[in-house]
Amino acid sequence: MxxxxxxxxxxxxxxxxxxxxxxxxxxxxxxxxxxxxxxxxxxxxxxxxxxxxxxxxxxxxxxxxxxxxxxxxxxxxxxxxxxxxxxxxxxxxxxxxxxxxxxxxxxxxxxxxxxxxxxxxxxxxxxxxxxxxxxxxxxxxxRHNFKLNALVFAFNFKDEIVQTYKRVKEFAHFFHAEVYPVFVNTPSIKFLSNTSIEEKLIYYKERFDIKEKVAVYNDTSVEKGILNYAEKMNADGIAIPTHGRKGISHFLKGSIGEAMANHANIPVITFKTNT
Structure with a gap:
């Protein structure tokens, strides 16, 4: 860069x-x-x-x-x-x-x-x-002493996330940062069982060669879960995919990336997906 x-x-x-x-x-x-x-x-x-x-x-x-x-x-x-x-x-x-x-x-x-x-x-x-x-x-x-040593990455079980994951890895490599992927399990969307999560993790790790351990964090919302996990990991930043929704779709579905960019106090890095 x-x-x-x-x-x-x-x-x-x-x-x-x-x-x-x-x-x-x-x-x-x-x-x-x-x-x-x-x-x-x-x-x-x-x-x-x-x-x-x-x-x-x-x-x-x-x-x-x-x-x-x-x-x-x-x-x-x-x-x-x-x-x-x-x-x-x-x-x-x-x-x-x-x-x-x-x-x-x-x-x-x-x-x-x-x-x-x-x-x-x-x-x-x-x-x-x-x-x-x-x-x-x-x-x-x-941020008078800005650093980016630890980067939490919001992971989900969708194929589109893999391309974003690769971009996040490249970005982190440029800053010599460690990436900590996390999947937030919430009751508000569709709460997954431990067995289901384990099966999905094995599938994604094997198919897409994901090296890092993907943590699972339970919380009341994806946004809160990411923020709380980032605090737990003492992260310097949060990496989020954003869909670039517009119009009615944007207002109804929103975007975790945009919400995080607005509401997180630590630095947020967004990566626009192609979907």
């Missing part, structure tokens, strides 16, 4: 993400692209071409001026940084930047959301997590 994308809105949570990105970039000799989205309104874009250009130029210039104090940080010294201002209004468009500039990962700050807002509106972080094709590292608190 060579390039990190950091979307910023100049908030303190953006700074948390930027500092973590800087620590990774220094250790792994990577570049950082700092992206600010100005999101001009339709009223601006509906003006005649000359007026539109003039106003857009003004907002672009204003945004670039804000970069100077924001990027004047000691921890950024010696890192190659690209400053980018784009007129995007929705955060799902960040994936276009990822592909265009060949970004390898996204580091993004998040303040989380309330349950009500999470259900009906979602957050900017969710939109990135749901659409981004590279790993998204979500940071919610200051």
């Amino acid at each position: 060579k390039k990190i994308l950091v979307p910023v809105d100049f908030s303190k949570h953006s700074e948390y993400a930027l500092e973590v990105a800087a620590q990774i970039a220094k250790e792994k000799h990577m570049e950082i692209c700092v992206l600010h989205m100005i999101g001009l309104s339709e009223s601006v874009l509906s003006k005649n071409e000359a007026e539109e250009y003039k106003e857009a130029k003004y907002y672009m210039k204003l945004a670039k001026k804000r970069f100077k104090p924001f990027l004047n940080k000691e921890y950024l010294k010696g890192i190659k940084i690209l400053q980018l201002v784009q007129n995007y209004k929705i955060f799902s468009e960040i994936n276009a930047i990822v592909k265009e500039l060949n970004m390898d990962m996204v580091v993004m700050g998040s303040h989380g959301v309330s349950r009500a807002r999470d259900t009906f509106v979602g957050s900017n972080t969710e939109k990135v997590v749901r659409t981004c094709e590279v790993p998204v590292l979500v940071i919610k608190q200051p």
Whole structure:
């Protein structure tokens, strides 16, 4: 991996993400692209071409001026940084930047959301997590000494998880981290017997050559189980697959990955599946 994308809105949570990105970039000799989205309104874009250009130029210039104090940080010294201002209004468009500039990962700050807002509106972080094709590292608190030695991976008994597992392993290898897969057994979905779980574990380990021991953790929900197991293992981060659901399907079924990105206090790394 060579390039990190950091979307910023100049908030303190953006700074948390930027500092973590800087620590990774220094250790792994990577570049950082700092992206600010100005999101001009339709009223601006509906003006005649000359007026539109003039106003857009003004907002672009204003945004670039804000970069100077924001990027004047000691921890950024010696890192190659690209400053980018784009007129995007929705955060799902960040994936276009990822592909265009060949970004390898996204580091993004998040303040989380309330349950009500999470259900009906979602957050900017969710939109990135749901659409981004590279790993998204979500940071919610200051991490002055960021490390990723132990990574809990949310495992389930679906064939689609295997490809994500391989990506998580590659990501963990890059950080020299240990991966701890865990299956959360819950009564709310379909509680599996010990025999059933053992049979499934044997099947997946043999068919897909899974080396790590897959732990089984019983809890009232998948989200709580992952968080509690991560705390038990003293994990530095949680790796979660996300399906990228949209529309009605997203609202009805939700996504554990998006929920975790919003509600976990430790860093969460999401990996978009192809389903």
